Amino acid sequence: MPPTTASTSPDRLKDPEDPGRTIPRRPPIRAHRPGPAASIALAFGAVFFATMCRWALDHLVGDMFPFLTFYVAVALVTWYAGRLPGFLALTLAGASVLYFFLPPRFSFALTFPGVAQGMVLYFICGAVLILLFDTRRQAWLHAVTQTELLQVTLGSIGDGIITTDQRGLITHMNSLAAHLTGWDCDEAVGQPLEKILSLIDANSRQPLAGTSLTTGTPILLLHRDGGQHWIESSTATLPSKSSPAGHVIAFRDVTARHHAELEAETSLKKAQLLADAVPSLISYISRDFRYQLTNQTYEIWFERPRREINGRTMEEVLGPAAWETLRPFVEKAIAGEHVTYETEIPYRSQRGTRWISASYTPDIGEDGTTRGFVAHVTDITAHKHAEQALRESEERLLETDRRKDEFLATLAHELRNPLAPVRNALALLDRADSSHSELAIKARATLGRQVDHMVRLIDDLLDVSRINTGRLVLRRERTDLREAVRHAVDASRIFIDQHHHAFQLHLPVEPVWVDADSVRIAQIFSNLLNNAAKYTNPGGAISLTMERERDGSEVIVKVRDTGIGIPQEKLAHIFDLFAQLDSSLEKSAGGLGIGLSLVKRLIELHGGTVTAESTGHGHGSEFTCRLPLAEKAAIPASIAQPAPASTAPLRVLVVDDNRDSADSLAMVLTLDGHETRCAYDGLQALDEIADFAPRLILLDIGLPRMNGHDVCRTARQANGGHALSIVALTGWGQEDDRQETRAAGFDAHFVKPVDLTELKQFIATLATNQTPPTPS
16 A cells, blocks of 8 residues: 555644643544655666566576566556556566567567567556556545545544444544543544443433433543543434444533533522522513513512513513603613612502612623613612601711710710729828828829819810800900910929920010910910820920011910821811810820810910821821910900710739829728739739739729720630639720620729729628629
């Protein structure tokens, strides 16, 4: 047969289920057709070889069979190179025979009897031989071409193809089939089909015959390495005259599609379940206004099963009146618009006329046409009926109630805090031996400081009320602003020194005259200094600087600190009533949030301005006040302007950021025979718990560095923490506050100022291991 060579077509196929992956393919076989030069060379070579062979036989056969080897040479040349090279070989062979092997030898003469007739017969037989072999050659080449075409076709299609003979043995398998089964093509040929194409039923897990497959039904194909593929297959019988000549099995990998279908089915079920769980109406409506999918709420609304709703038009389900109202919105959705609206709908069902809030989302196909839309409808009738009457009043009530609650809670907390040390100090005074004892002197000093604190708080509250109602009267007179500032510094000095701040005061040498109420001016700068001291960490720096404006019209007073600073988003609201920088327990510095608001309003009543500046958290702040300097003529003294709206001793740890409160309570408990220590912030409390090992902890909630709730949780988590008795001692006393302390792990909740008799009873029960009473 003619020589063959591998095809130059690509040797890898793309996997139809995964285009990014390729599958090796066996190269098809093609017949090799030599070119003209090679054909001529083949003819000369074959004749030369035939001549040599005949010469080697010459001593055996003599003049007999002169054409024996040359017929073979002509036949071979014709089979490999074709008809024309065959005739060339026939001619060359005739010349070689005539010259070398026919008498007279070594001559081309035809004079010897019978030589001419032999040559004619030779050429006739040779021509017949050439035509016969060439015909067979062409038929073989055609068969090879068809086989090659079939191989390329089977290798290029996206299906696996296996052919069998009538015995069920594999005769051919393409590359994709080899990939899906795991068998090499050459290895599979001759094997039984059931061995190579191992199929099982997905439900029964029983083997299936490869020749009895149902078209279009996915089944499982077992890979040779144990893997599985979902396939769809079909089988065709090869016809013959008597019995089937074999079968052709075509199959394709549908694993990805099958998984996608399962996921889609699962997603659809989940979506239906989700839609059914929603109390609103959810549906899919087609272009012809028919319900295709509806959720369970439709059954409730329209009192009919979904099978009687799906497939019907909106007009049939909702009624003509409702359809006329909805139609403009529906047509917009079909036109591809996303529609949202609220309107009143007269439904056909017993629900009657209802207010609805609806949203229509169009379903737009790849060709840009709208296939339908998803409708989401919510009944807002009750809301609409109440909305008009309640909207404005509800907002006002909610805001008023919120501010009232915040104010009352803060007010109660702030008024209770100074009362606690007052009560403790009074208890100490009652037990002091002499009114001139050192203990009595400390107690009286504590009373004086805390009473002053209460007076300031109450005065600020009253001033805010007076300004809001326009009843504040300024007693204005020509005043040296320097003296008013000195009075403010004297009033705030104790507070500044208590926090160990460095303070600098820079005042002009000459008097700075202003027409102002000196008491209110002192109050303004005292509030600013107190605010700076409050929001500056211990050991910080505060300065007050006064200077005249260059044009002589105003005086500028600046109060600077190195405190916690003001976030940019808070600057615009820093002078608002009840404004706080941070209300969290860790950063709470106390106060009602009215001091800066009062500063601003008093400054404005004097015709001045105040501004706040800060570069952010941790960078301190600066408040700048501007007041008009006094003219030569005196200004009237007062102007009213309205403005806008005996037991066993225990170890007791007292934790309170109010030092007077902590120290005075510790002194009371010390006189009762208990061993006490004090801590003034959350982290210090944890250190003292570890070092002092108290039996009882009286713990404030609003602490610096760590709030009381977190201190309690942390102490409980430590070794032996569950044996501690931890009592909340705080100015926060509402029910929500008590629930928070219970959740944090406190054993009891006392509200400041604590009833010392009740507290002592509680401690007595701890000393005797009795169940403590619930504090009132």
